[in-house]
Amino acid sequence: MKKTTEVLRAVCVCLIFASTAQARTLVVTNTDDHGAGSLRNVIASAWPGDEVLFDPSLDGELIVLGSPLLVYKALAIVGRGADKTIIDADSRGPVLRVRVPFGTVHISGVTLTGGLTDGDGGGVDARGSLRLTDCVVSGNVAGGAGGGIYLRSGALVVSKTTISGNTAGYCGGGLYLQSAEATLSDSTVARNVADNNGGGIFSRETTLTLKSCTLSGNSARHYGGGIFQCVHGTITLNGCTVSDNSSDPSGGSIDSRSSGHVTLSRSIVGGQSGGSDCFGGYRITSRGYNLDSDGSCHLTHPTDTRDTDPILGPLADNGGPTWTHALLEGGPAIDAGSCPGEVADQRGFPRPADVLVTPNADDGCDIGAFEYQPSPFPPNVEVVGDLYDLILVLVGGDNDLVAPLQEAIQILEDGDSSNDSEAVGHLQAFIAEVEERRGWTLSGAQADRLIAEAQRIIALLNLGGSSVGNS
Numbered sequence: 001m002k003k004t005t006e007v008l009r010a011v012c013v014c015l016i017f018a019s020t021a022q023a024r025t026l027v028v029t030n031t032d033d034h035g036a037g038s039l040r041n042v043i044a045s046a047w048p049g050d051e052v053l054f055d056p057s058l059d060g061e062l063i064v065l066g067s068p069l070l071v072y073k074a075l076a077i078v079g080r081g082a083d084k085t086i087i088d089a090d091s092r093g094p095v096l097r098v099r100v101p102f103g104t105v106h107i108s109g110v111t112l113t114g115g116l117t118d119g120d121g122g123g124v125d126a127r128g129s130l131r132l133t134d135c136v137v138s139g140n141v142a143g144g145a146g147g148g149i150y151l152r153s154g155a156l157v158v159s160k161t162t163i164s165g166n167t168a169g170y171c172g173g174g175l176y177l178q179s180a181e182a183t184l185s186d187s188t189v190a191r192n193v194a195d196n197n198g199g200g201i202f203s204r205e206t207t208l209t210l211k212s213c214t215l216s217g218n219s220a221r222h223y224g225g226g227i228f229q230c231v232h233g234t235i236t237l238n239g240c241t242v243s244d245n246s247s248d249p250s251g252g253s254i255d256s257r258s259s260g261h262v263t264l265s266r267s268i269v270g271g272q273s274g275g276s277d278c279f280g281g282y283r284i285t286s287r288g289y290n291l292d293s294d295g296s297c298h299l300t301h302p303t304d305t306r307d308t309d310p311i312l313g314p315l316a317d318n319g320g321p322t323w324t325h326a327l328l329e330g331g332p333a334i335d336a337g338s339c340p341g342e343v344a345d346q347r348g349f350p351r352p353a354d355v356l357v358t359p360n361a362d363d364g365c366d367i368g369a370f371e372y373q374p375s376p377f378p379p380n381v382e383v384v385g386d387l388y389d390l391i392l393v394l395v396g397g398d399n400d401l402v403a404p405l406q407e408a409i410q411i412l413e414d415g416d417s418s419n420d421s422e423a424v425g426h427l428q429a430f431i432a433e434v435e436e437r438r439g440w441t442l443s444g445a446q447a448d449r450l451i452a453e454a455q456r457i458i459a460l461l462n463l464g465g466s467s468v469g470n471s
């Protein structure tokens with residue numbers, strides 16, 4: 001009892017000290033494993049709340065460890081980018097062992113690699129609150145659970161991070177989460193392997209949220225190539241792409257067991273190389289605008305697309321900090337989603353990006369983590385597109401009215417002005433359609449406005465205008 005009281009008193013003193021002391025900035029100045037200026041030494045000498053930086057002279061140099069780094073206090077470890085600050089455990093245990101009863105360990109701009117352990121957590125073995133931003137966790141091996149990251153009893157926030165090429169002898173090739181709250185955003189979990197369940201992610205008694213993430217090419221010997229969920233807990237996927245995962249018997253991508261529950265919003269689950277898209281589909285709730293490739297994900301919302309090939313490119317560097325699956329031209333996920341309030345896809349590219357000639361399910365947003373970016377239009381296409389938009393505002397999607405404009409847009413898209421006369425012909429057909437509707441579905445004023453705008457575009461095209469402006 002006395003000992004417990006003393007420990008509590010010491011903890012309180014530490015907390016008061018931490019809350020009153022000014023956070024300091026400490027700098028790692030060499031790649032040594034021990035001694036002044038080494039990462040290990042800087043972490044050991046840091047106070048809770050301190051920030052650990054890296055001298056630019058270390059960019060691209062490996063920091064090779066002789067044993068795991070122990071982080072027992074809330075720190076910010078701020079690397080200079082995952083391609084510049086690389087911490088390699090050299091197969092001598094996990095890279096990091098995190099035990100924080102208070103506060104959060106925040107690691108950014110770092111690669112964690114080369115971890116090897118017989119136990120759990122090949123790359124990171126954590127209890128407490130951990131945040132990873134702009135990191136790479138790659139090439140780590142655990143004989144037990146959690147090849148990349150093992151988190152038990154705590155919170156995990158991951159953003160703009162790649163967790164790839166990790167292996168677990170048991171469950172959770174990329175991540176093993178138990179009794180935790182975890183959020184992954186703008187991140188990719190790829191090509192991880194579990195010898196049991198949950199190739200990408202194993203989630204147990206955990207609240208897991210994935211937003212604008214890609215799960216690709218993960219595999220499990222048994223269940224849940226992409227994600228395996230068991231016991232209690234919830235998993236929510238919003239704007240994610242889950243593809244090319246495999247497991248032998250079932251649930252190539254998402255496998256939900258016992259009393260867990262999965263919610264899908266605007267996500268793609270498709271193209272599994274082994275097993276079905278989903279297993280335990282009755283534990284999956286669709287919030288709409290989802291797509292699966294084999295009809296196994298219990299997609300019951302009227303805006304869902306079932307049993308349809310999403311037509312994806314391979315996992316690749318498509319821009320942004322993490323790799324993604326591109327939507328290929330003409331694919332069914334383009335403009336088939338809805339993403340009110342969002343401004344960027346997983347890569348940071350603009351979203352929604354409306355493809356003019358593709359009908360929108362709602363706001364022109366795509367399904368999944370990737371937003372297809374239409375090629376920049378020649379100026380004339382923009383102007384005809386504005387006329388198209390004007391029709392939508394005035395009378396909604398009238399097929400006979402928009403069809404000649406779609407024809408004109410397709411002709412103008414190549415930017416070759418020798419075809420402008422053909423586009424003019426379609427605009428004249430458009431004017432004839434408007435006249436047909438005058439006093440019927442269009443008021444006189446609406447018809448006058450549309451015809452005036454079409455005639456203005458025709459006049460400028462006849463003049464060989466390459467940029468007709470918008471005023």
Ligand SMILES: [Ca+2]
Pocket residue numbers: 334335336352353354355364365366371372
């Ligand atoms: Ca779109």
Ligand SMILES: [Ca+2]
Pocket residue numbers: 335354355356357358359360364
């Ligand atoms: Ca569209």
